Amino acid sequence: MFVLSFLARRLLQGFVIIFLVMFLIFTLLRVVPGDPVRLMAGGMAPEALIEQIATQMGLRDPILVQFGRYAAHVVQGDFGQSFVRPADGAATGGAAFNDASRSERAEVLTLVAQTAPRTFQLALTAILMALLISLPLGVAGGLYPGRWPDRLALYLGSIFVSLPNFWLGIVLILLLSVKLAWLPAIGYQGFAWTILPAFVLAIEMAPFMIRTLTVSVAQVMQEYFIAAGPVRGLSRSRVVLRHGLKNASVPLLNLLGVQFSMLLGGVLVVEYIFDYPGLGLLTINAVLQRDFPLIQGIAIITSAAFVLINIAVDLLATTIDPRLDY
Amino acid sequence: MEAPLLGVQGLNVDLALQSGRTRPILRDISFELPAKRTLGLIGASGAGKTVLAKALVNWIEQPLHITGGTIAWRGKDLLGDRQGFGRLRGSKIAYVGGNPAGTLDPTQTVGAQIVEKLLSVQPRTSRREAIEKAVDLLAAVRIPSPSQRFHEYPYQYSGGMMQRALIVDALISDPELLVADNVTQPLDVTVAAQILKLMRELTERFATAVVFVSSSLPVVADIADELLVLHEGRIVERQATRRLVSHPIHAYTQALIGELPTIWQGHGPAERPRGQTTEPLLSVSEVSKTYKVRKRDSFAGYNHVQAVRRANFDIFKGDNFGVVGESGCGKSSLMRLLTRLEPPDTGRIVFDGQDLATCGGSALQKLRRRLQLVLQDPFSSLPPRSPIGAIIEEPLRIHGLGGAKERRRQVRDVMGEVGLDATLIDELPAGLSAGQRQRVNVARAMILEPALLIMDETLSSLDQTEQTKLLNLFERLQAQHGFTYLFISHDLAMVRRVCSRIAVMYLGEIVELAANERLFFDPGHPYTKALLSAVPTLEERRYRPEDCLLEGEPPSPIDLPPGCSFASRCPSAFDRCRSQHPGLTARSSHDLAACFLVEPPRVAARETAGA
Ligand code: SF4
Numbered sequence: 001m002f003v004l005s006f007l008a009r010r011l012l013q014g015f016v017i018i019f020l021v022m023f024l025i026f027t028l029l030r031v032v033p034g035d036p037v038r039l040m041a042g043g044m045a046p047e048a049l050i051e052q053i054a055t056q057m058g059l060r061d062p063i064l065v066q067f068g069r070y071a072a073h074v075v076q077g078d079f080g081q082s083f084v085r086p087a088d089g090a091a092t093g094g095a096a097f098n099d100a101s102r103s104e105r106a107e108v109l110t111l112v113a114q115t116a117p118r119t120f121q122l123a124l125t126a127i128l129m130a131l132l133i134s135l136p137l138g139v140a141g142g143l144y145p146g147r148w149p150d151r152l153a154l155y156l157g158s159i160f161v162s163l164p165n166f167w168l169g170i171v172l173i174l175l176l177s178v179k180l181a182w183l184p185a186i187g188y189q190g191f192a193w194t195i196l197p198a199f200v201l202a203i204e205m206a207p208f209m210i211r212t213l214t215v216s217v218a219q220v221m222q223e224y225f226i227a228a229g230p231v232r233g234l235s236r237s238r239v240v241l242r243h244g245l246k247n248a249s250v251p252l253l254n255l256l257g258v259q260f261s262m263l264l265g266g267v268l269v270v271e272y273i274f275d276y277p278g279l280g281l282l283t284i285n286a287v288l289q290r291d292f293p294l295i296q297g298i299a300i301i302t303s304a305a306f307v308l309i310n311i312a313v314d315l316l317a318t319t320i321d322p323r324l325d326y
Numbered sequence: 327m328e329a330p331l332l333g334v335q336g337l338n339v340d341l342a343l344q345s346g347r348t349r350p351i352l353r354d355i356s357f358e359l360p361a362k363r364t365l366g367l368i369g370a371s372g373a374g375k376t377v378l379a380k381a382l383v384n385w386i387e388q389p390l391h392i393t394g395g396t397i398a399w400r401g402k403d404l405l406g407d408r409q410g411f412g413r414l415r416g417s418k419i420a421y422v423g424g425n426p427a428g429t430l431d432p433t434q435t436v437g438a439q440i441v442e443k444l445l446s447v448q449p450r451t452s453r454r455e456a457i458e459k460a461v462d463l464l465a466a467v468r469i470p471s472p473s474q475r476f477h478e479y480p481y482q483y484s485g486g487m488m489q490r491a492l493i494v495d496a497l498i499s500d501p502e503l504l505v506a507d508n509v510t511q512p513l514d515v516t517v518a519a520q521i522l523k524l525m526r527e528l529t530e531r532f533a534t535a536v537v538f539v540s541s542s543l544p545v546v547a548d549i550a551d552e553l554l555v556l557h558e559g560r561i562v563e564r565q566a567t568r569r570l571v572s573h574p575i576h577a578y579t580q581a582l583i584g585e586l587p588t589i590w591q592g593h594g595p596a597e598r599p600r601g602q603t604t605e606p607l608l609s610v611s612e613v614s615k616t617y618k619v620r621k622r623d624s625f626a627g628y629n630h631v632q633a634v635r636r637a638n639f640d641i642f643k644g645d646n647f648g649v650v651g652e653s654g655c656g657k658s659s660l661m662r663l664l665t666r667l668e669p670p671d672t673g674r675i676v677f678d679g680q681d682l683a684t685c686g687g688s689a690l691q692k693l694r695r696r697l698q699l700v701l702q703d704p705f706s707s708l709p710p711r712s713p714i715g716a717i718i719e720e721p722l723r724i725h726g727l728g729g730a731k732e733r734r735r736q737v738r739d740v741m742g743e744v745g746l747d748a749t750l751i752d753e754l755p756a757g758l759s760a761g762q763r764q765r766v767n768v769a770r771a772m773i774l775e776p777a778l779l780i781m782d783e784t785l786s787s788l789d790q791t792e793q794t795k796l797l798n799l800f801e802r803l804q805a806q807h808g809f810t811y812l813f814i815s816h817d818l819a820m821v822r823r824v825c826s827r828i829a830v831m832y833l834g835e836i837v838e839l840a841a842n843e844r845l846f847f848d849p850g851h852p853y854t855k856a857l858l859s860a861v862p863t864l865e866e867r868r869y870r871p872e873d874c875l876l877e878g879e880p881p882s883p884i885d886l887p888p889g890c891s892f893a894s895r896c897p898s899a900f901d902r903c904r905s906q907h908p909g910l911t912a913r914s915s916h917d918l919a920a921c922f923l924v925e926p927p928r929v930a931a932r933e934t935a936g937a
Contacts, residue, residue, distance in 0.1 A: 224428035231383050232429075232495060233416015233447040242442075243431040321433045323481045 006315065014307035021303040022074065022296070026067050029292050036083050036290040074300065079108035080293035082286075108297035111282060116264075116301070118188060119271070119278035122201070123263035125194050127256060129202035134209035141210065142217025142248065143240065153214055157207035169200045169273040186275050197274040201267060205259050212255050216248040223247070250317050250324070257313030261306040329401025330358040331535050332382070332503060337395035339377055339386060351377050351390065353559045361502060364529065364536040366550025366567065368543050368582075370789060374559045379507040379539045383421045384411040417447035420496035420534075424508030426488035430480045430495075436488075437461070437476030440495045447499050463494040467524055468877045486517035486879055490524065497528055504529060507539045514652035514816065517879060519860035519871045522549055543582060544862035547571055555579050571864055583864070585790045587819035590865050594842030595826045597916070598644060605679065606640035607810050608664070608778060613637045613673030615659055619884070629884045633659035635834040636673070638910065641778070641810060641827075648813045648825030650857070654883065656834035657814045661782050664812070665699050666690075678777065695725055698771035699780045700764075708755040708763055715741075715751035718769045725774065736773060743806075744769045744799060761792035768796075772803065780812045785820060797824055818861045822846060830854045833883055833891040839910065840917035850919030853892045873897065890921070898923060 037054045038045070054060050058069065073080060085106040141153030176196065177185035184193050220226065221244055229239035264279070271280035279298060286294040318324045337355040340348040352374045359365050369375040377390060384404070386392055397404045397411075399418070404411040415421070423429065430439050441456045451459075457476075464472035467490040475483075475491075483491060489509060496504055506525065510518035526549055529536050540546045546553060546567075553570045555563040555578065563576040574580045615634040621627035634656045641647045651657045662668045664675060666682050675682040677697055685693055701707045708717060715737050722733045738748055744765040755763060764784065771779055785793045797820075803809055815821055821828055828845050830838040830853065838851040849855045852874065859869035876895045881887065890896070890903040902922055910918040914927050 224425050225431050227385075227387075228423065228425075228429045229431075230412070231385050231415055231421050232443050233499065234443060235446065238446065243434070246433055247431065322479050323432055 003315070006318075007311070010307075010311045010314070014304070014311065017307055018300060018303050019071075022071065022300050023067065025296050025299045026070060027063055029295060030063050030066070034290050036292055039290050040083055070296070077109070079112075079297040079300070081105040081107055082111060082294045083291045084289045085111065085291070085294070108293050111294060112279070112297055112301055115277055115279050115282045118194075118276065119264060119267070119280065121191070122194050122198055122267065122271075122276065122278055123260055125198035126201035126205065126263060127260055129198055130205040130209055130259075131256075133202060133206045134213060138210040138213025138252075139217055139245065139248075141214035142219075143221065145214075145218045145221075150214065153210050157210045160203050161207040163203060165200050165204050166269055166273055168203060169197070169270060172196055172200065173274070188277050193274075193276070197267075197270045197276050200270055201263065208259070209252065209255060212251050213248065216251040217244065220244050220248040246320060250321050253313055253317055253320070257309050261302075261309045264305050264309070265302045329398065331361040331400060332359040332537075333396075333398040333401070334358070334382075335396045335398070337378075337381060337397065338393045339374070339381060340391050340393045342389040342391060348391075348393075351559055352381070355395065355561055357554060357561065357564065359503070359535055359537065361535050362533045363552070364538060364550045366546035366553040367537060367539040367556060368546050368553060369541065369556035370582075371541055373556045375539050375541070375556050376507055378556065379421075379505050379537065382503075382505050382537060383415055383419055384408065385421075416443060416501075417499045418501050419503045419505065420499065420501035421505045421507065422489070422492050422496045422509050424511045426485055426492055426512065427480070429488075429492055432480050435477050435479055436483065436491050437464075437478075440491070440498060443495055444498050459498060460494065463498055464491065466528065467491070467494055470878070484879055486513050486521065489513060489517075489521050493521075493525060493528065497532060497534065500532060501534060503535045503537070505537045505539070508541070509538075510540065510542075510545055515818070515860040515862070516652060516856055516871075516875055518545070518862075520875070520877060523871065525549065542862055543571075543586060544864050547864060548862065555582070585794065586864060587790070587823055588865055589819055589822050589846065589858075589861060589863055590868055594822050594846065595646060595824065596843065597826045597841050598642070604642060606676075607643045607645075607678060608641040608812070609674075609676040610637055610639050610664070611674050611676075613660075613663060613670045613675060615663055615668070615670050617659075631883050632834050632886060633883065634663065634670070637836050639829055639836065639839055641812060643777070643810050644804070644808060645827060646804075646811045646813065646825045648815065648821040648828040649831060650815055650818060650821050650828060651831035652816060652857075652880070654833075654880065655831040656883075657831050658782065659834070660831070661699070661780060661814050664780060665697065666693075691725065695721075695774045696777045697780070698774060698776040698778070699782065700767050700771045700784045701782055707767060710754065710756060712754070713752045714746070714755055714758075714766055717755065717766060718773055721770060721774050727774075737769075740769045740773045743803065744772070745795075759792075760788055761796065764788060764792075764796060765799075768799070772807070772809070775807065776809070778810045778812060780814065782814045783816070784813075786815065786817060793820065800824070818857065819863070830857065833880060833886065835891060835920065836910065837892065837921070838917075838919040840913075840919070844914075844917050850913050850917060850924050851892075851921045852896045852898055852923070854919070856895070892921075 035050070035054075037050050037057070037059065041050055041053060051060070058066055070080070082105050137149075137153040137156060140149035142150075144150055173185040173196065176182045183196050185196050187193065221240075226239055226244055229243060230236050267278070268280045268284060270276070271278045272284060275281070279302070282294070283298050285291075286298065314324075335356050337352055338350065339352040341351050342348050355378060357365070367375050367378065377386070380386060381392065381397065392405060395405075399414060402410075404414070430436060437457070437460055440460045441453065444451055444456045444459065445453065461472050461476055464475060469475050469487060469490055480488060509525070510521055513521060522545065525536070528534075536549075538546055538550050550567050553563075553565060553567050554561050555570070555576065557576075557578045563570065563574065563579050565573075565575070570579065571583065574583055613634060614632070614636050617631045617633055618628045619631055621629050637660060639647075649657050649660060663670045669683060677693060680689060680693055682693070712720075715734070718737045718740060719733050722728060722736065727733070728736065737751065741748060741751065746762065746765050746769065750758075750762075755766065758766065767784070785796060788796065800811065801824075804811065811824075813821060813825055822842065826842055828840060828842060829836045830845070830851065832853045838845065838849065838854045840850065845854060846858065847868075849858060855869050856871070856875040859867065859871040859874040874897065876897055878895050881891070881894055887893070887904070888907065889905050890899070890908050893899045893903040896903065900922075906922075908920045908922045910920045911924045911926055912918050913924055
């Protein structure tokens, strides 16, 4: 009962959020400078032709009318076709405009479906790596506040924070890939290509996770029930493992949710450096090419993912701590 | 001779201070406790009694240190064998503290944690047995529908219910010694009385020895065979309970007994005679307030918490009016309505001839001056970074009264009146004692020369001596300035001492409204009687809790059942009580109670509340 009403309420909220995102992106794209038709048709195309194409594509209708048309399609699962990318996959720049080939332009949904799994895989790997790094450091730091594990966590965290991700990425490529040839780095041909970018992302996220863990573990360890546990007859390790860590896990879970959503939204810099064909790279190109349908599609789909992840995280949090009520 | 169950010899505990020095907390504590006996441990806050209780369960942690002495279990030293001591905890030596809400992990069910504990200390028990035993014991401590409650989380338990569950947690391993440290302190009196009774029953049934620690002598005297009096870290007296109460030897014990407020001796303040024509200073009629709280398990539902239900009463100038009730009875909500922090949903509050709801602007400003609130918590209600003089002066500044010099003079005067040293005027409040802080609060409230002072649990956090001093101060100020007081309190002994007219609240409703003497000696409502029966006192009881109160706790204020709200705990409830709601009925010209058993006086003059 609780779960159902929770889901119903949250999904409804989610739809509202997604709708707002859709509307914002749509209108913003149309008011910022940069005419997609000009980019499509090439700089040499005559003004009249551009106007003609734009009118044909509906780009000269009032924004609200355009939006209504778009929204009606989206509701049916049709995100439209890319302005510039041909269906055969290869990314094109501002190719010459050719009316006949319009039907062969790639479906936005197909483009996203091709790249999203890679980004998903990258995000998941990065999160797991970050957990591997920060769990031991953060928990130990929280259990012994002010002592060496705490300080170790703090120092490592500060170092990680101050490493810029593009720098770390380039250094790792040069060292592990170019010099030692241990790991592939550029492009994507299999899971091995995910490891390096994921590691860079993990290092970027770890300090926040370490900090959150240290603070929440230290806080929970101050709770009365932690001290009272051994007096009730429980062993200290049991109190820490079964009760302390469980209580400390909710803040970390929330952080994981946020970070995961951000990763899905596209890790622009890292994907760019590693030329990793994920959503980030797709987004960058779409923006550079004023590929309106693609930008909109990516935004809507990632915001939907965002909403879903948040719901999942909150649901998980309530099963860990039943007092929480979202 | 057989060694006693517990023997403490020359125990010293020190507190390590930041400066590297140490401060003694316990000195030379020696006593023995034979099996199956109950030893009471009494002392003011800061006397070291909680430290002693914790020492008995090997819970002395940094910065406290045991610096000498022994604690022996059946003659075997425990301090030299901390591991052995640790193993006794939870199995042979159990502990129940004064923080029921915080003792269990909030994320796991109460039942699972009790079972976890039993399995930890008695690994040979099967899980099935453990669950059965836990459910049985939950039933024995009269937790309703125990097998269902077993699966609930700590936050779903009320304070009293949780304390019951923790008693189960403590006793489930059949310990030989139970250390009960301030177990009733956070609870309401009626609930505390039930918990005490329960502990007596259970420890008798399981032949458990008990060390019962409390700062309330009447509570300890109720349960212990023998009493230890702890004063500044030392045991100053040890006697059998009765003897200690009737013949205290040490001066400290004598003083302690001497300043206990009495309820059944002497007379409470009588109501002032008043002519028919006098207008009430504050008149509350048909005031209700319902709060909406979002329902947890539903899509868009709300629960309606009826915090105040159709309250009616009048307060006349120079009166001491008391509103008593246990937590959740609505007295704090009533305070919020009276001080116009919130508007009531229905009804009228008229102060000084002005309707609170309709007055605004300058009339409201004036009204605020005439009606002042003195809050409960002396520690959080003062801004830590303002000097005391500025704090007291603030209301004057807000209302733009007087010049700087003039205000300063007034502050000095008021400080003198409430007994604050004039040299404190530029100090920060950090160094003040609780009593002094409360005086600052009073000074701040009275500097505007209000007509009505609302005291919301103002004295609850103070010890007896301070309370007495402040009450005397209030009396003096009343005589000088003609203040009218409204005391909102759960402390019946205090109300008995100062209030001439008293309203008793239960579940948002005023169930009885009567003059002091009548209320205490001839209560008209069964709940009042139950409340009176539960007040801890050394005096001979007029009412026995067993006769006045059924087991259980107040129902939730959400979706109240029809009929009398006290019906679920009322020993005299009958059929009609469950279907019909009794309104306030006049018992005499002045006293009213909301119970079907009230017999109206023969000449049934229809009177309004307090008229
Ligand atoms: S009305 Fe009935 S239930 Fe209520 S107090 Fe009176 S006797 Fe008890």
